[in-house]
Amino acid sequence: MDGAHDMGGAKGFGPVVPEPNEPVFHGEWERRAFALTVAMSRPGGWNIDMSRFARENRPPEDYLSKSYFQIWLAGLETLMIERGLVTSEEIEAGKVLSPPKPDVKTLPPQDVVPTIRRGASTERPATSPALFAVGETVRMKEIHPQTHTRLPQYVRGHLGTIELNHGCHVFADLNSLGVGENPQWLYTVRFDGPELWGKDTDPTLSISVDAWESYLERA
Amino acid sequence: MTGHDHDHHDHHHHHDHDHSELSETELRVRALESILTEKGYVDPASLDLLIDLYEKKIGPRNGIRVVAKAWSDPAYHARLMKDATAAIAELDYSGRQGEHMVVVENTPEQHNMVVCTLCSCYPHPVLGLPPVWYKSAPYRSRAVSDPRGVLQDFGVALPETTKIRVWDSTAEIRYLVLPMRPKGTEGWSAEQLAELVTRDSMIGTGLPKQPGETA
Numbered sequence: 001m002d003g004a005h006d007m008g009g010a011k012g013f014g015p016v017v018p019e020p021n022e023p024v025f026h027g028e029w030e031r032r033a034f035a036l037t038v039a040m041s042r043p044g045g046w047n048i049d050m051s052r053f054a055r056e057n058r059p060p061e062d063y064l065s066k067s068y069f070q071i072w073l074a075g076l077e078t079l080m081i082e083r084g085l086v087t088s089e090e091i092e093a094g095k096v097l098s099p100p101k102p103d104v105k106t107l108p109p110q111d112v113v114p115t116i117r118r119g120a121s122t123e124r125p126a127t128s129p130a131l132f133a134v135g136e137t138v139r140m141k142e143i144h145p146q147t148h149t150r151l152p153q154y155v156r157g158h159l160g161t162i163e164l165n166h167g168c169h170v171f172a173d174l175n176s177l178g179v180g181e182n183p184q185w186l187y188t189v190r191f192d193g194p195e196l197w198g199k200d201t202d203p204t205l206s207i208s209v210d211a212w213e214s215y216l217e218r219a
Numbered sequence: 220m221t222g223h224d225h226d227h228h229d230h231h232h233h234h235d236h237d238h239s240e241l242s243e244t245e246l247r248v249r250a251l252e253s254i255l256t257e258k259g260y261v262d263p264a265s266l267d268l269l270i271d272l273y274e275k276k277i278g279p280r281n282g283i284r285v286v287a288k289a290w291s292d293p294a295y296h297a298r299l300m301k302d303a304t305a306a307i308a309e310l311d312y313s314g315r316q317g318e319h320m321v322v323v324e325n326t327p328e329q330h331n332m333v334v335c336t337l338c339s340c341y342p343h344p345v346l347g348l349p350p351v352w353y354k355s356a357p358y359r360s361r362a363v364s365d366p367r368g369v370l371q372d373f374g375v376a377l378p379e380t381t382k383i384r385v386w387d388s389t390a391e392i393r394y395l396v397l398p399m400r401p402k403g404t405e406g407w408s409a410e411q412l413a414e415l416v417t418r419d420s421m422i423g424t425g426l427p428k429q430p431g432e433t434a
Contacts (some may be wrong), residue, residue, distance in 0.1 A: 008387065010360040016372040018352045018419075026351075029248040034273070034348075035266035036252060043260045048391075068354045070244060072281055077251070086254060094250030100258035107229065107261070111270040116277075119314035121265035122391040150389045152336050154363065162322045166319065166392055188388055197364055204382045207363050210390035 001053075002144055005059035008154040009197070030069045037076045038116075039105060046079050048120070049176035053148035054078040122170040124183035130213070131185065136162045137219040138189060140211065148176035151215045155207075158195050159219055165189035171212050181206040185213040254433045264281035278347035279418035281312045282395060285345055286421060287413035289322075290400040300324065303395065307345060317344035318391050323386060324397040325423075330381050332369075332423030334362035335388040346421060353422065363387055373424045396423040403430045 021159070025031045041051070055061065055075035066074065079132065080086045085104070090097045100207075132138055139167040142147075150172045168180040193205030255261045285307055289296040299306040303320035307313065320342060323331040335341065336359045341349040352358050361369050365382045370376065377383070386394045399419040404412060415432075419425025 006337055007356055007359040009364040011355070012357040013360050016352050016355065016361070016369055016424075017356045018373060018424075021425040022350050024278070025270075025347055027245070028244040030264065031270045031274075032252055033248050034389045036248070036255065036261060039261045039265050039268050044420065055338070064356070065371045068351065071252075072413065073244070073248060084260070085260065088250075090254055091247070091251065094254070094299065096254050096257050100260065104260055106259065107265045109262060109264045109268055112265050113272065115315075116269075116272060117314040119316070119318040150337060152334070152387065152389060164321070166390075168318075169391060172390065186392070187384075188392070190384075198221070200382070202367060204380065205366065205385070206382070207385045207387060210392050212390070 001057060001147060001149065002153055003056050003058070005056035006064040006153050008152045028092050033069045033076070035070050037105045040076060040080065040085075042107045042115075044079055044083060046083075046084060047175055049148055049170075049172045051075060051079065051180065052153070052172075053176045054082075055192045102120075121126075123166075124168050124170060124181065126168045126185070127183075130165055132162050132165075132187060132213070132216060134165055136160060138216040139219045140189070141215055142215055145173060147172050147173065151211065152209060154196060155189075155191060155209055155211075158191055160189040160191040160195070160208075162187050163190045166210070169212070171214070172193055173212075187213070187216070189216070223423070248259045269333060273343075273348055273374060277324035277343055279345075279421065281310070281347075281398060282309055282342070282421045283397070283413050283416040284409075285312070285410040286397060286416045289397055290404075290412050291407070291409040299397070307395075312344040314344055316340070317342045319392045320345075321392055322395050322397050323384070325399045327399070328382060329384050330377055330386045331386060331394075332362060332366050332422065333394045333396060334359060336360070336363055340388035340391075340393065342395050345395055346418060350418075370424065373419065375426060377425070396421050399425045401427050401429050 025034065055071050058074065063071065077091055081088055085101050087098055093094065137159055139159050140151065140155045140157060143151065165184040168183040169186040171184045174180065174182040188208050189211050190206050190208040193201040193207065194203060196207060225320050252345070256263055288310070289299050295306065299322050308322055321422040323332055339349050339354040341353060358369065363385050366385050388394060401415055415428045417427060420427045
């Protein structure tokens with residue numbers, strides 16, 4: 001989805017403003033919104049790609065006017081409403097108005113540290129040979145998926161070089177739709193700055209993205 | 220949503236903040252937590268543990284240990300460059316948002332910088348949760364098109380001939396920058412070297428401190 005979240009190369013956002021001695025969270029609501037989002041992924045049963053789509057799938061003015069954790073909160077509400085865990089009426093009223101969804105698993109305190117420490121590997125066994133070799137020139141497809149994608153707009157249509165092969169990984173675009181993991185070969189593809197931003201670009205610059213095989217075509 | 224205070228690079232404590240709106244969010248989160256608790260979906264004790272973990276255990280001090288060890292132990296450095304996930308796990312750091320680690324090493328010829336233009340991907344086990352600027356529109360938009368300008372925002376100027384290599388974390392691979400070991404640190408222990416490593420030097424928006432800079 002070509003949304004406001006896909007920011008690479010956008011103009012007009014101004015300078016980066018680091019905050020000296022920045023705390024991990026700015027206030028109690030950010031702490032709780034973060035922890036609720038992490039803890040609800042177990043009863044919710046959604047995957048990381050569904051979470052990302054729930055956050056980015058909103059009008060640009062909404063995405064750009066919310067702070068980071070406000071987007072997380074909005075994404076969490078969307079995911080829970082979609083699955084019938086809560087209703088939008090309950091969220092607006094701020095109180096329980098319907099019985100809980102039966103048979104949901106919660107994250108008990110004793111599982112917190114092991115769950116975070118384990119993480120969730122996205123690497124899967126390969127079922128076919130890799131189509132591209134390290135060092136090969138490839139072109140990024142000029143595609144505009146309507147749903148979740150991790151192919152940023154600023155590299156589409158451009159020529160790059162395969163720099164690393166990371167093995168087969170869960171394919172985010174399809175995983176976000178709940179139609180299975182459909183693992184694909186994942187590569188780091190490097191671009192020269194002038195290829196992406198024009199001939200006057202600093203020639204010392206190169207940029208890479210991590211791209212699944214179906215984002216690429218032979219150059 | 221009036222939104223005048225919501226530029227991603229802005230912070231919640233600025234003077235122009237619309238307090239009524241912040242309290243609306245605070246109330247919404249509080250109510251949501253009580254709904255989810257009452258429905259039996261979350262245990263508030265688990266929430267407290269998650270917050271404690273990310274505020275006290277998972278943070279840049281972990282990455283600092285990795286870098287200092289790589290600077291002081293050539294065999295570890297070799298393992299880190301070959302299989303970063305395994306080498307980082309040797310120091311007991313692993314898991315969520317660090318399942319597939321790659322370390323990129325700065326040299327006199329090339330400086331590395333890490334960004335996630337699409338959201339906020341960041342190597343949590345070694346750096347913790349990302350700072351606000353890392354998730355902000357100015358950084359996400361400009362890191363890939365004007366990294367030298369971004370470095371200037373951080374007060375960093377590199378030689379014009381140094382190649383700049385930007386890694387956009389668009390999948391589940393997470394990148395940690397191994398900065399250059401400062402000169403004049405020959406014979407220093409890993410503990411001494413750790414004093415020179417900064418969080419930003421492991422993202423690529425900063426450089427390590429120089430000997431004598433650590434007060």
